[in-house]
Amino acid sequence: MKVGLFIPCYIDQFYPQVAIATLKLLEKVGCKVSYPLQQTCCGQPMANSGFEHLTGGCNENFVRNFANCDYIVSPSGSCTLHIKHHLHSANEEVATGIRSRIYELTEFLTDIVKVNTLDATFPYKVGLHQSCHGQRGLHISQMSELVAPPFSKPVQLLNLVKDLELIQLDRRDECCGFGGTFCVTEEAVSVKMGKDRVADHLRHGVNFITGVDVSCLMHMEGILKRANSNVKVKHIAEILTATI
Amino acid sequence: MNKQLTLDHADAALEFNKNEAKVDWHDETLWFVRTKRDRAVAQIPEWEQLREAASQIKNYGLSNMHDLLIQFEENAIRNGIKIHWAADGDEHNAIILDIIKQAGANRMVKSKSMLTEECHLNQFLTDKRIEVIDSDLGERIVQMRGEPPSHIVLPAIHLTKAEVGETFHEHLGTDKGATDPQYLTEAARQHLRETFLTRKVALTGVNFAIAETGGFVVCTNEGNADMGVHLADVHIAAMGFEKIIPRAEHLSVFLRLLARSATGQPITTFSSHFHRPRPGQEMHIVIVDNGRSRQLGRPDFRNSLKCIRCAACLNTCPVYRRSGGFSYHSAVAGPIGSILAPNLDMKQNADLPFASTLCGSCSNVCPVKIDIHDQLYKWRQVLMKEGYGPGSKTVAMKAMATVLESPRLYRMAGKVGRGVLRFAPITVENGLNPWYTQREMPEPPAESFHDWYVNHKKA
Ligand code: SF4
Numbered sequence: 223m224k225v226g227l228f229i230p231c232y233i234d235q236f237y238p239q240v241a242i243a244t245l246k247l248l249e250k251v252g253c254k255v256s257y258p259l260q261q262t263c264c265g266q267p268m269a270n271s272g273f274e275h276l277t278g279g280c281n282e283n284f285v286r287n288f289a290n291c292d293y294i295v296s297p298s299g300s301c302t303l304h305i306k307h308h309l310h311s312a313n314e315e316v317a318t319g320i321r322s323r324i325y326e327l328t329e330f331l332t333d334i335v336k337v338n339t340l341d342a343t344f345p346y347k348v349g350l351h352q353s354c355h356g357q358r359g360l361h362i363s364q365m366s367e368l369v370a371p372p373f374s375k376p377v378q379l380l381n382l383v384k385d386l387e388l389i390q391l392d393r394r395d396e397c398c399g400f401g402g403t404f405c406v407t408e409e410a411v412s413v414k415m416g417k418d419r420v421a422d423h424l425r426h427g428v429n430f431i432t433g434v435d436v437s438c439l440m441h442m443e444g445i446l447k448r449a450n451s452n453v454k455v456k457h458i459a460e461i462l463t464a465t466i
Numbered sequence: 467m468n469k470q471l472t473l474d475h476a477d478a479a480l481e482f483n484k485n486e487a488k489v490d491w492h493d494e495t496l497w498f499v500r501t502k503r504d505r506a507v508a509q510i511p512e513w514e515q516l517r518e519a520a521s522q523i524k525n526y527g528l529s530n531m532h533d534l535l536i537q538f539e540e541n542a543i544r545n546g547i548k549i550h551w552a553a554d555g556d557e558h559n560a561i562i563l564d565i566i567k568q569a570g571a572n573r574m575v576k577s578k579s580m581l582t583e584e585c586h587l588n589q590f591l592t593d594k595r596i597e598v599i600d601s602d603l604g605e606r607i608v609q610m611r612g613e614p615p616s617h618i619v620l621p622a623i624h625l626t627k628a629e630v631g632e633t634f635h636e637h638l639g640t641d642k643g644a645t646d647p648q649y650l651t652e653a654a655r656q657h658l659r660e661t662f663l664t665r666k667v668a669l670t671g672v673n674f675a676i677a678e679t680g681g682f683v684v685c686t687n688e689g690n691a692d693m694g695v696h697l698a699d700v701h702i703a704a705m706g707f708e709k710i711i712p713r714a715e716h717l718s719v720f721l722r723l724l725a726r727s728a729t730g731q732p733i734t735t736f737s738s739h740f741h742r743p744r745p746g747q748e749m750h751i752v753i754v755d756n757g758r759s760r761q762l763g764r765p766d767f768r769n770s771l772k773c774i775r776c777a778a779c780l781n782t783c784p785v786y787r788r789s790g791g792f793s794y795h796s797a798v799a800g801p802i803g804s805i806l807a808p809n810l811d812m813k814q815n816a817d818l819p820f821a822s823t824l825c826g827s828c829s830n831v832c833p834v835k836i837d838i839h840d841q842l843y844k845w846r847q848v849l850m851k852e853g854y855g856p857g858s859k860t861v862a863m864k865a866m867a868t869v870l871e872s873p874r875l876y877r878m879a880g881k882v883g884r885g886v887l888r889f890a891p892i893t894v895e896n897g898l899n900p901w902y903t904q905r906e907m908p909e910p911p912a913e914s915f916h917d918w919y920v921n922h923k924k925a
């Protein structure tokens with residue numbers, strides 16, 4: 223399985239350990255992974271701000287990097303969703319192909335690789351933040367709004383980790399308030415949402431908050447650190463590759 | 467008018483957030499309603515099919531609007547109802563003033579109608595020396611305070627019991643400091659009873675208008691619409707044209723969805739069916755466009771006209787819960803308001819589609835399956851492309867695009883950015899950086915993943 227690894231720009235710059243864990247995890251489950259070196263950003267920051275018409279250059283660059291992969295996998299529900307819904311190109315046929323072959327990491331592991339064992343240990347209390355774009359956009363897990371049977375691909379994977387205790391939140395899938403440029407243009411509401419989201423985890427005594435989107439985790443991490451909390455955030459790939 | 471109405475959403479939300487305890491209260495109150503809704507809908511195994519049915523019926527309505535409205539008009543006239551057509555809010559207001567004058571009245575009792583809010587009817591009639599009393603309890607409260615409703619189903623949800631007690635003390639002479647809901651409600655009822663008994667003209671909204679029968683349905687929990695119109699000589703119903711449904715049998719779908727989505731009740735306490743005036747009574751329906759045909763003509767946004775005004779999207783919206791209804795400076799607040807308002811005025815409402823994280827909860831809670839968050843995204847594209855964004859934002863986005871579309875510039879900027887954060891954090895960690903005001907910046911690593919990969923993997 224030839225997998226192209228797509229690492230969103232801010233993970234590349236600020237959270238390389240997440241990208242390394244993702245790469246390690248994919249190789250561990252038997253994928254042949256390549257990381258196209260000329261990749262940059264999916265274009266979502268512009269598009270969500272209403273400037274999709276400026277994302278042509280990012281789109282073409284993305285197409286140049288990933289046109290030849292069987293699968294494209296990314297440790298980010300949000301960027302994956304953006305590509306899946308909004309990637310276009312002068313060569314629309316190639317773009318359509320990419321849109322249908324891109325996967326968020328946990329959905330790729332459960333649906334394509336069908337992982338059912340993992341050699342990982344993480345002896346802590348963990349809270350899972352269901353990032354909205356992954357959950358409601360890619361349907362990685364069932365949302366609380368629908369009358370439909372529950373499921374969760376991230377939980378399925380976390381359950382394979384030894385000694386990990388997953389806590390239940392009071393508000394199962396409330397948004398953390400990151401929202402791309404929303405986090406600065408609507409700073410007051412964004413921070414309030416983040417504080418409330420973090421508080422739900424803290425009420426249940428977590429040691430770590432995890433999720434499939436580093437953006438949400440970065441936002442919550444900023445709030446935790448400002449409050450001098452010793453609760454840490456970790457991307458799900460870091461936990462799924464954790465050993466002691 | 468409330469002073470907050472002049473601020474854009476982010477600034478108004480900042481004001482609202484200055485009282486964090488109040489924000490918590492507002493958030494929890496509405497979350498409680500959302501939870502009630504969840505429990506109520508979970509009792510209906512076929513809930514998702516019901517939503518789909520409602521969505522399809524509404525789609526049919528949007529595609530056959532012209533024919534259905536004509537059919538409705540014919541049947542209503544046959545039943546003895548007078549039909550008026552209003553192109554916009556001004557015409558709507560003028561028609562209603564005319565009917566009131568014809569009746570020789572100078573005061574009117576009104577039950578809940580978001581359409582009249584949209585058209586600013588109360589202000590218009592007050593200016594013409596017609597007294598209007600809102601009979602929905604929540605609406606009466608905000609009316610006494612000189613505020614617009616902050617929520618389409620719970621108009622006074624932004625007020626605590628103490629604030630209501632204060633308002634009643636001032637306007638109805640209740641005891642100072644009283645907060646007992648029983649006592650306050652009783653006072654309001656006595657006051658409204660006098661209103662009901664003495665008004666010759668009563669106005670209601672329309673929840674559903676049935677093309678097949680020429681009748682319409684008004685849903686209230688307090689029975690105040692019935693009290694008003696049953697005692698009045700003239701009944702005026704204000705109706706946005708999208709309220710039309712083809713047949714009476716379709717009501718069974720909507721009445722099951724509406725109250726459950728709105729408040730978690732199985733059905734609204736009063737679903738009143740009006741088909742013809744009673745002997746000696748006059749019945750008028752004012753059918754209003756006010757931008758609806760324009761929205762109907764926009765393929766990306768026409769779906770917004772399926773809305774049945776249940777407010778489920780407001781209650782679930784994490785931004786609405788923490789910014790309050792007034793921050794949307796529009797008659798209809800929340801996610802649905804944010805896709806309706808730009809149709810009315812793109813310049814004035816260009817901020818609203820950005821008052822969302824696009825979390826998508828609204829679209830999935832919506833009983834008629836409006837793709838609300840996708841429309842928010844699409845409005846952003848339209849508004850920015852048409853130049854309604856701040857100039858500084860356009861410049862910043864262009865610069866960002868230039869950097870991000872070039873692998874070389876991107877890597878250079880990344881290195882510089884990380885360097886700045888590592889070696890001179892004070893340049894970004896200051897009060898002018900809205901990220902840093904209440905959050906720490908991420909700690910920059912020495913090496914990007916790209917560099918790590920080149921150093922480790924290639925070697
Ligand atoms: S958009 Fe949907 S959820 Fe929101 S008020 Fe309208 S019908 Fe209800």
